[in-house]
Structure formats: structure tokens, C-alpha cells
Amino acid sequence: MRRRFNRLYVHVPFCASKCGYCAFYSIPRPEEALVNAWLDKLLREFSENAKKCAVLDSVFIGGGTPTLLSPERLSLLFEGISANFALSSNAEISTECNPETLMPEKADALANFANRVSLGVQSFDDGIRRMLERRGTPADFAEAVAILAERGIDNLGCDLIYAVPGEGMDVWRSDLSKAVESGVKHISCYSLTIEEGSRLQAKGGRPFNVKRPDSALELDAEMWETAGAILADAGIHRYEVSNHAIPGFECRHNLEIWHGDTYLGCGPAAASFDGADRWTNPANLADWLDGASPELDAITPERRAAELLVMGLRTTIGWSAANFTERTGFQFDFMECELARLADAGLLTVAADSVAPTRKGLALWDAIAETLIIRNTPGAS
Ligand code: SF4
Structure with a gap:
């Protein structure tokens, strides 16, 4: 949104x-x-x-x-x-x-x-x-x-x-x-x-x-x-x-x-996010000065929500269900199987109203990212 x-x-x-x-x-x-x-x-x-x-x-x-x-x-x-x-x-x-x-x-x-x-x-x-x-x-x-x-x-x-x-x-x-x-x-x-x-x-x-x-x-x-x-x-x-x-x-x-708030990026190579789309100014000063268009990171809303879920799980507080839904429009159950699998592996603590990384999950955050992002990458298995 x-x-x-x-x-x-x-x-x-x-x-x-x-x-x-x-x-x-x-x-x-x-x-x-x-x-x-x-x-x-x-x-x-x-x-x-x-x-x-x-x-x-x-x-x-x-x-x-x-x-x-x-x-x-x-x-x-x-x-x-x-x-x-x-x-x-x-x-x-x-x-x-x-x-x-x-x-x-x-x-x-x-x-x-x-x-x-x-x-x-x-x-x-x-x-x-x-x-x-x-x-x-x-x-x-x-x-x-x-x-x-x-x-x-x-x-x-x-x-x-x-x-x-x-x-x-x-x-x-x-x-x-x-x-x-x-x-x-x-x-x-x-x-x-x-x-x-x-x-x-x-x-x-x-x-x-x-x-x-x-x-x-x-x-x-x-x-x-x-x-x-x-x-x-x-x-x-x-x-x-x-x-x-x-x-x-x-x-x-x-x-x-990291929890999905909006930001305006100004200057070359600066990224912006408006709650739905993310785009990046040209990473070249001459192009940016000439007014070259930003590059749009065109992905599905589901993939966007997955990326934000993963970013929030870099933090020890993780996500509350209410904040996640407010910021992404999705509920945790769109990832129910993956979250359960990561909880079984000891990487996440999953409750009805929150999800957060364990200490092991913080250390192995790459594994969390891989599990949650691959599921939302077209063509990936
Ligand atoms: S060259 Fe890179 S790492 Fe070094 S001060 Fe500049 S931005 Fe920082």
C-alpha cells in the first residue's frame, strides 16, 4: 500500500x-x-x-x-x-x-x-x-x-x-x-x-x-x-x-x-520505498545530474512482503503480527509452512501475534533469508 x-x-x-x-x-x-x-x-x-x-x-x-x-x-x-x-x-x-x-x-x-x-x-x-x-x-x-x-x-x-x-x-x-x-x-x-x-x-x-x-x-x-x-x-x-x-x-x-517504513532517497545511488515500490537513483553522478530515471525494483507484492519479513527478522524484536500486516498488507500465514520449518530448526520463535529470530537464527540469518525468499522467487524450487 x-x-x-x-x-x-x-x-x-x-x-x-x-x-x-x-x-x-x-x-x-x-x-x-x-x-x-x-x-x-x-x-x-x-x-x-x-x-x-x-x-x-x-x-x-x-x-x-x-x-x-x-x-x-x-x-x-x-x-x-x-x-x-x-x-x-x-x-x-x-x-x-x-x-x-x-x-x-x-x-x-x-x-x-x-x-x-x-x-x-x-x-x-x-x-x-x-x-x-x-x-x-x-x-x-x-x-x-x-x-x-x-x-x-x-x-x-x-x-x-x-x-x-x-x-x-x-x-x-x-x-x-x-x-x-x-x-x-x-x-x-x-x-x-x-x-x-x-x-x-x-x-x-x-x-x-x-x-x-x-x-x-x-x-x-x-x-x-x-x-x-x-x-x-x-x-x-x-x-x-x-x-x-x-x-x-x-x-x-x-x-x-527494516520494519517496512517508507523513505525518500535523494542523491545518486539513493533508494526510495513508498510502501509498495522500491526504486534506486542512478549510481552514477553524471547520469543523475542529467535526470536519468531511477531503476524500479519490480517485484510482486508477495515477494515484497517476504523481503520485508526477512529484513525485520534481522532484528532481535522481529515482527509483531499487527505491525507486519499494517506495513505489508499480508499476514504471517502467507508463509506458514516456511515459518514452521524455521521454528522447527530452532531459528525462529513463532507465536500467533509475533515472530522473532532466536539467537541461533540471528547467527544464521542467511538461512532464514534463503528459506523465505526462495519460496517467493518465480522459477526457484
Ligand atoms: S571509500 Fe567507501 S568505505 Fe571508504 S570512506 Fe568512502 S564510502 Fe566509506
């Missing part, structure tokens, strides 16, 4: 350089003229779509590296959002930030608009950072945390990456401890995905589509378990397969999107 957009995502497609593992759409070292053209078009995209939005409950500015923008451009971006969209009084406004790009003037601009900042750390270990080709240093992260806290932004999170080639449990434990010690409220832990043809593959990494040895998969699983345990001990609990937060500091924007 089509609904107005409740959330806004803005894609800033620029970075200082390209990290060796990056699969996001971003342009390294952009020229000034290109950044200006992007901002002009973005502001037009805001005004063309504003009427399709309800009062926004969250805004997420991601990339790329939003904090590569100058303080003036950051302010223009924020003013553009404020001028075009109505925001709820307690709207969550998140910005991604690469610590080494954050100078006090940019932090001032962020503090005037955002109330949540997600810092890209990935690792505190010099060897791992070199392998990932990350700019900056752990000291930049500590400084960014201090700069933001001075300006009253204490809803901070950081991203970590594990299962980097050559990484052992000692390095991973140390990364988790340092993230906890920094005092951030939200920690995302992502298993490294090596894209085929990436520089990381050339350095000896095994691309995502090549089966890895059992010993590597066991280490991944152990690292995932260790993250949950160390962070829970610090009061930072897993609420989604890869995300952990002090209770009350979960990312509302993502939580609602």
Missing part, C-alpha cells in the same frame, strides 16, 4: 580517497564544480519531492563521506532539508562522519542540525587499517568524539570491520574494547565483504562469491559471537545482526526501515 515518505536518506557521493574494500558509490577527490552541481541538483530534488513526504521522523545523511563537504556546504545542505521538509520535534537526524575530515567548523555545522553522528573507524589496529586502506588514525577518532561532545552531540556511534585477511581474535577483541572505552552509544560490526576485482582481493583476500575454507567461516562466527559477548558485558546490546546499542540509542531510522 502506497504511503507518504516518513524518512529521508541523503547520499553524499564523495570521499577523500577510495578504501580498498569499498562497494559504495563514491567519487574520490571530487572537483569543486562537481560538488556544487551535486548540491544544486540535490536541493531541486528536495523541493520536487517534498510534497510526497509526511512529517519526517528521521533523516540519515550517508555516503560517501558527508563530512568531506565544507562547513558552508554542510550548512547549505541542512538548510535545504529544513526549508523543504517538516521534521517532527524529536526527529532523529544522523550523519556519517569520517573522523579525519572533522574540523571544528564542520562540527559546528553538524551541531546546528544533527543529533546523532556515526563515525567510521573500522579498526584501531594500524596493520588492519593499512590493509583496508583507511585514511586517518585512531587519534583522529578520539579527537572527533571530543569535538562532537564539546558541542553537545553525545549520541555517537562507530563502525568496526572484522574478518579482515590475517586478523586474529586478539586484534578483534582489542578493537571491541577500544570502541567500548571511547564511550560511544552504538557500535556496528560488519564482517568484511571482499568484492571481486577489488584491491583487497589483489592483496590475497577471497572474494565474497568464492567459498571460504571452513576454518575461516568458523573464525567469522567466533568473531561475531565475541562481539555480542564483549559489547553486552559493557551494556551495549545486539539489536540487529550487525548492530549493538545501549538501550534507547538504537538507530531509529534503520530500525523502522
Whole structure:
């Protein structure tokens, strides 16, 4: 069922350089003229779509590296959002930030608009950072945390990456401890995905589509378990397969999107969802500037509901029956057999009014996705 957009995502497609593992759409070292053209078009995209939005409950500015923008451009971006969209009084406004790009003037601009900042750390270990080709240093992260806290932004999170080639449990434990010690409220832990043809593959990494040895998969699983345990001990609990937060500091924007809420995506490569259809802007700045049409993800309503069911099952709370029906128009019984099979396998807890992953189900979420999505893929058996 089509609904107005409740959330806004803005894609800033620029970075200082390209990290060796990056699969996001971003342009390294952009020229000034290109950044200006992007901002002009973005502001037009805001005004063309504003009427399709309800009062926004969250805004997420991601990339790329939003904090590569100058303080003036950051302010223009924020003013553009404020001028075009109505925001709820307690709207969550998140910005991604690469610590080494954050100078006090940019932090001032962020503090005037955002109330949540997600810092890209990935690792505190010099060897791992070199392998990932990350700019900056752990000291930049500590400084960014201090700069933001001075300006009253204490809803901070950081991203970590594990299962980097050559990484052992000692390095991973140390990364988790340092993230906890920094005092951030939200920690995302992502298993490294090596894209085929990436520089990381050339350095000896095994691309995502090549089966890895059992010993590597066991280490991944152990690292995932260790993250949950160390962070829970610090009061930072897993609420989604890869995300952990002090209770009350979960990312509302993502939580609602995983549960089928609507969002408008602005900028190249940004996706939108109106409750029925999902579409993605061209992942090419020149095409997007030229007004090329978004790509529609044309699937049946049943398949859409299956995808949303699967996404909600990435979270520890899973789905209530009422919310699932409100967001998708379907009831759990459209998947009765598959849900029962996954419950028998110990991956889900299924009740009349809710379905949620077990601990084993969170660890083996791919198996849940496969079972529920294949059933709704024409031609699949
Ligand atoms: S900073 Fe992020 S978006 Fe930019 S190249 Fe690195 S991983 Fe990709």
C-alpha cells in the first residue's frame, strides 16, 4: 500500500580517497564544480519531492563521506532539508562522519542540525587499517568524539570491520574494547565483504562469491559471537545482526526501515520505498545530474512482503503480527509452512501475534533469508 515518505536518506557521493574494500558509490577527490552541481541538483530534488513526504521522523545523511563537504556546504545542505521538509520535534537526524575530515567548523555545522553522528573507524589496529586502506588514525577518532561532545552531540556511534585477511581474535577483541572505552552509544560490526576485482582481493583476500575454507567461516562466527559477548558485558546490546546499542540509542531510522517504513532517497545511488515500490537513483553522478530515471525494483507484492519479513527478522524484536500486516498488507500465514520449518530448526520463535529470530537464527540469518525468499522467487524450487 502506497504511503507518504516518513524518512529521508541523503547520499553524499564523495570521499577523500577510495578504501580498498569499498562497494559504495563514491567519487574520490571530487572537483569543486562537481560538488556544487551535486548540491544544486540535490536541493531541486528536495523541493520536487517534498510534497510526497509526511512529517519526517528521521533523516540519515550517508555516503560517501558527508563530512568531506565544507562547513558552508554542510550548512547549505541542512538548510535545504529544513526549508523543504517538516521534521517532527524529536526527529532523529544522523550523519556519517569520517573522523579525519572533522574540523571544528564542520562540527559546528553538524551541531546546528544533527543529533546523532556515526563515525567510521573500522579498526584501531594500524596493520588492519593499512590493509583496508583507511585514511586517518585512531587519534583522529578520539579527537572527533571530543569535538562532537564539546558541542553537545553525545549520541555517537562507530563502525568496526572484522574478518579482515590475517586478523586474529586478539586484534578483534582489542578493537571491541577500544570502541567500548571511547564511550560511544552504538557500535556496528560488519564482517568484511571482499568484492571481486577489488584491491583487497589483489592483496590475497577471497572474494565474497568464492567459498571460504571452513576454518575461516568458523573464525567469522567466533568473531561475531565475541562481539555480542564483549559489547553486552559493557551494556551495549545486539539489536540487529550487525548492530549493538545501549538501550534507547538504537538507530531509529534503520530500525523502522527494516520494519517496512517508507523513505525518500535523494542523491545518486539513493533508494526510495513508498510502501509498495522500491526504486534506486542512478549510481552514477553524471547520469543523475542529467535526470536519468531511477531503476524500479519490480517485484510482486508477495515477494515484497517476504523481503520485508526477512529484513525485520534481522532484528532481535522481529515482527509483531499487527505491525507486519499494517506495513505489508499480508499476514504471517502467507508463509506458514516456511515459518514452521524455521521454528522447527530452532531459528525462529513463532507465536500467533509475533515472530522473532532466536539467537541461533540471528547467527544464521542467511538461512532464514534463503528459506523465505526462495519460496517467493518465480522459477526457484
Ligand atoms: S570512506 Fe566509506 S564510502 Fe568512502 S571509500 Fe571508504 S568505505 Fe567507501
